[in-house]
Amino acid sequence: MTPRKMSLKQKYGAYTRGLDWKPTYQREDDVFPFAKYEGIKIHDWDAWEDPFKLTMDAYWKFQAEKERKLYAVIDSMAQNNGQLGITDARYLNAVKLFIQGVTPLEYQAHRHFAHLARHLPGAGLRVAAQMQSIDELRHCQTQIHTISHYNKYFDGIHDFTHMHDRLWYLSVPKSFFDDATSAGPFEFLTSISFAFEYVLTNLLFVPFMSGAAYNGDMATVTFGFSAQSDESRHMTLGLEAVRFLLEQDEANVPIVQGWIDKWFWRGYRLLSLVGMMMDYMLPKKVMSWGEAWETYYEQAGGALFADLARYGIREPKYADVAKAEKGHMTHQAWGIFYNYTHAAAMHTWDIDEAHMAWLREKYPDTFAQHYEPRYRKWREQAEEGKRFYNNGLPQLCQVCQIPMAFTEVGDPNTISFRVSEHGGDRFHTCSDGCKDIFDHEPEKYAQAWLPVHQIFQGACGGATLPEVLDWYHINQGADNMDYAGSPEEEQWNRWMEGRRPVVPVAAE
Amino acid sequence: MNIDLKAEAITPRRHTFSHIARRFGVDKPASRYEEATFDVQPMVNFHYRPTYSPQFELYDARRTRIVMNDWYVFRDPRQFYYASYNISRAAMQQSFDDAVNFVEKRDLIASVDPAWRDLFAAWLLPLRHVEWAANMNCQLIADWGFGTQITSAAAFCGADRLGIAQVISRIGLLLGQGTESALKDAKTQWLEADVWQPLRRLVEDQLVVHDWFELYVAQLIVLDGYIYPLATGAFDRAGAAHNGAPLSMMTGFLGDWYADNSRWTDAVIKAAAAESDANRIILGEWFERWSARAEEAVRPIGAMVLGAEGDAAVDAAGARLRERMIALNALEAREMAA
Numbered sequence: 001m002t003p004r005k006m007s008l009k010q011k012y013g014a015y016t017r018g019l020d021w022k023p024t025y026q027r028e029d030d031v032f033p034f035a036k037y038e039g040i041k042i043h044d045w046d047a048w049e050d051p052f053k054l055t056m057d058a059y060w061k062f063q064a065e066k067e068r069k070l071y072a073v074i075d076s077m078a079q080n081n082g083q084l085g086i087t088d089a090r091y092l093n094a095v096k097l098f099i100q101g102v103t104p105l106e107y108q109a110h111r112h113f114a115h116l117a118r119h120l121p122g123a124g125l126r127v128a129a130q131m132q133s134i135d136e137l138r139h140c141q142t143q144i145h146t147i148s149h150y151n152k153y154f155d156g157i158h159d160f161t162h163m164h165d166r167l168w169y170l171s172v173p174k175s176f177f178d179d180a181t182s183a184g185p186f187e188f189l190t191s192i193s194f195a196f197e198y199v200l201t202n203l204l205f206v207p208f209m210s211g212a213a214y215n216g217d218m219a220t221v222t223f224g225f226s227a228q229s230d231e232s233r234h235m236t237l238g239l240e241a242v243r244f245l246l247e248q249d250e251a252n253v254p255i256v257q258g259w260i261d262k263w264f265w266r267g268y269r270l271l272s273l274v275g276m277m278m279d280y281m282l283p284k285k286v287m288s289w290g291e292a293w294e295t296y297y298e299q300a301g302g303a304l305f306a307d308l309a310r311y312g313i314r315e316p317k318y319a320d321v322a323k324a325e326k327g328h329m330t331h332q333a334w335g336i337f338y339n340y341t342h343a344a345a346m347h348t349w350d351i352d353e354a355h356m357a358w359l360r361e362k363y364p365d366t367f368a369q370h371y372e373p374r375y376r377k378w379r380e381q382a383e384e385g386k387r388f389y390n391n392g393l394p395q396l397c398q399v400c401q402i403p404m405a406f407t408e409v410g411d412p413n414t415i416s417f418r419v420s421e422h423g424g425d426r427f428h429t430c431s432d433g434c435k436d437i438f439d440h441e442p443e444k445y446a447q448a449w450l451p452v453h454q455i456f457q458g459a460c461g462g463a464t465l466p467e468v469l470d471w472y473h474i475n476q477g478a479d480n481m482d483y484a485g486s487p488e489e490e491q492w493n494r495w496m497e498g499r500r501p502v503v504p505v506a507a508e
Numbered sequence: 509m510n511i512d513l514k515a516e517a518i519t520p521r522r523h524t525f526s527h528i529a530r531r532f533g534v535d536k537p538a539s540r541y542e543e544a545t546f547d548v549q550p551m552v553n554f555h556y557r558p559t560y561s562p563q564f565e566l567y568d569a570r571r572t573r574i575v576m577n578d579w580y581v582f583r584d585p586r587q588f589y590y591a592s593y594n595i596s597r598a599a600m601q602q603s604f605d606d607a608v609n610f611v612e613k614r615d616l617i618a619s620v621d622p623a624w625r626d627l628f629a630a631w632l633l634p635l636r637h638v639e640w641a642a643n644m645n646c647q648l649i650a651d652w653g654f655g656t657q658i659t660s661a662a663a664f665c666g667a668d669r670l671g672i673a674q675v676i677s678r679i680g681l682l683l684g685q686g687t688e689s690a691l692k693d694a695k696t697q698w699l700e701a702d703v704w705q706p707l708r709r710l711v712e713d714q715l716v717v718h719d720w721f722e723l724y725v726a727q728l729i730v731l732d733g734y735i736y737p738l739a740t741g742a743f744d745r746a747g748a749a750h751n752g753a754p755l756s757m758m759t760g761f762l763g764d765w766y767a768d769n770s771r772w773t774d775a776v777i778k779a780a781a782a783e784s785d786a787n788r789i790i791l792g793e794w795f796e797r798w799s800a801r802a803e804e805a806v807r808p809i810g811a812m813v814l815g816a817e818g819d820a821a822v823d824a825a826g827a828r829l830r831e832r833m834i835a836l837n838a839l840e841a842r843e844m845a846a
Contacts, residue, residue, distance in 0.1 A: 056671035064598035
């Protein structure tokens with residue numbers, strides 16, 4: 001009898017779940033101790049369908065080829081002063097935000113996908129998780145290598161991991177990811193693989209890469225293209241994982257819905273930083289935050305949640321709030337950074353006339369009325385030599401950790417804040433979305449390391465701002481303050497002599 | 509004559525990241541390995557305790573009994589970062605593929621003594637399950653280890669172990685003439701045959717160890733330190749008398765891989781032992797505990813493959829491993845006499 005040829009699926013099964021066995025010398029619950037405490041019920045791990053069927057040999061060969069190409073570009077960039085090709089030195093502030101805020105998250109994703117690769121009881125999912133774990137390590141390491149060249153010439157990049165652990169605005173991404181990695185394995189999958197990588201990735205990762213493409217940042221955009229095939233695997237994993245949870249047991253549906261609600265809002269608040277970057281930090285703009293939100297969330301997300309409705313999943317709670325706020329959010333976020341640039345490892349600057357015209361066009365209902373007058377006032381102050389820096393410390397939201405500057409929906413003149421009581425203390429949040437998250441797990445969010453509270457408690461190097469900035473490792477007068485008058489501006493203008501007309505900075 | 513290509517020279521304002529310059533004591537250009545690994549892991553100001561183990565911080569040096577003043581002394585001599593790692597492994601995989609294709613094309617397996625071919629399948633194929641557990645152990649080290657130097661290298665080692673398990677599986681498919689029969693038989697042996705049970709018990713016992721450095725010693729030093737030298741040494745040599753060369757061609761990469769991985773594991777053990785006497789005592793304790801069990805677990809497999817000479821081969825592997833630990837200053841020489 002001639003043996004029947006094995007199908008691809010059978011072969012892949014032999015290469016992955018065929019390796020696994022049910023332990024008998026140790027209890028399964030001891031080998032996988034974290035699989036049940038979230039209340040998720042999985043009846044049949046074998047029902048997990050591997051979406052990629054990627055074996056290690058194919059992985060190594062494919063990834064090695066991509067790395068050869070990427071590093072050729074990185075080398076060429078270093079050899080040929082690639083930094084001269086960017087549109088303007090102000091663009092680099094987007095890169096600073098990226099390496100300070102996002103690159104460390106890639107590393108943390110590497111660690112926590114290793115956690116899933118060890119602790120999920122299903123062999124198929126463990127294999128998928130471990131490939132993502134090393135992919136994330138790739139992203140962290142290649143981003144460091146890509147941006148390493150800029151670090152040689154630009155400020156604010158030089159101590160990104162130290163800053164990630166300490167700076168006030170970096171506690172926004174850090175607490176976001178800490179929230180996910182301190183949760184159980186299934187919530188992590190829902191938060192990072194689904195909400196973050198699937199639902200919101202076009203609003204997080206992609207705008208940085210598109211911004212690089214539009215602004216002559218060859219190194220970063222080459223990384224972006226190189227990471228695309230990894231990202232699409234991660235997105236697929238996220239969607240398949242959530243479907244799998246929903247299909248395994250009806251009792252999983254309300255749990256997953258709760259996580260989708262929470263992580264939608266958590267992700268949306270994190271995106272304030274990205275939206276601000278899109279609307280304010282790119283000299284050559286890709287699209288406005290409002291347009292991106294409509295395309296990638298309202299349309300694409302709408303279709304997704306319509307599709308998931310058959311499992312009993314509805315759109316995330318407060319998606320309507322995000323929609324209603326989209327003409328305000330980025331302007332308010334830029335306002336925060338303009339106020340506190342003296343305490344940040346990046347620059348902000350005066351919004352020039354061309355930029356204001358673009359903002360008026362993109363935000364016809366909100367910009368001219370609410371934000372343009374503010375920028376004109378700030379310009380006036382700067383021209384009088386009194387560039388405004390806010391010397392008070394802001395109150396932070398207990399959950400998203402963004403300074404409380406967002407306004408009530410429908411009332412852009414009133415700051416939105418909510419109060420919860422827990423254990424005899426009062427906790428402040430910036431929105432109904434963040435308050436719900438706090439109230440659901442108050443013992444978790446009460447632990448938050450809030451940078452402003454920590455400064456007041458004397459945990460951040462001292463009682464004065466210069467002491468705190470030293471503790472942050474901010475090179476004062478270089479990493480921080482307005483772009484106008486910065487060493488970067490002086491350097492850029494020198495580089496551009498004889499190359500192209502220097503764009504004047506209005507505040508000078 | 510040289511051509512004289514003029515390029516604009518722009519003086520950099522700094523040569524590397526500040527956290528790396530602090531380590532060097534001077535701002536000088538750093539290697540890609542250094543920039544990709546030093547100080548990347550968050551160290552302080554974690555926001556929430558993990559709900560699955562609230563006694564620890566998200567990254568916590570107390571997840572092992574080993575104590576280090578600086579966790580960035582575990583330099584990987586191979587200097588692997590993601591790109592260099594994948595390029596190296598793509599080449600290793602290619603040499604395996606070439607060997608298998610060579611054997612397959614000429615149907616060289618048919619020339620091997622059938623009895624040896626069956627014995628070869630009996631000892632090699634169940635080892636893919638050991639590799640799978642080694643993969644899980646590496647994931648735990650990548651998860652709970654401390655410092656990017658350890659976690660990134662452990663993640664690469666984990667990927668290696670999945671790759672090796674898949675390569676063994678491919679050999680199994682070949683031995684099963686394109687069917688899963690040989691792999692299924694081997695799995696039944698792994699689950700039921702007496703000869704494999706001490707090893708399977710040891711492997712499952714490792715899966716409940718939560719001290720990641722203990723697991724490092726138990727798996728990457730001790731268990732690997734018995735299995736790889738036997739598989740690529742005495743077991744392989746035993747095949748020579750039975751025209752086993754085609755099979756050796758396919759498993760040759762195991763020895764190369766083990767030599768490569770040992771460069772890293774040597775460096776890690778050496779650095780941990782050099783840190784303090786307290787570390788050395790703990791390493792010694794783990795080594796003794798797990799090597800006693802490993803020796804017992806591989807003995808029946810040695811007897812299965814080598815008959816009466818099995819014990820001597822196992823003893824020799826154990827002695828070499830002990831010498832290695834002594835050379836790394838992780839064990840006292842006097843313990844050898846015990």
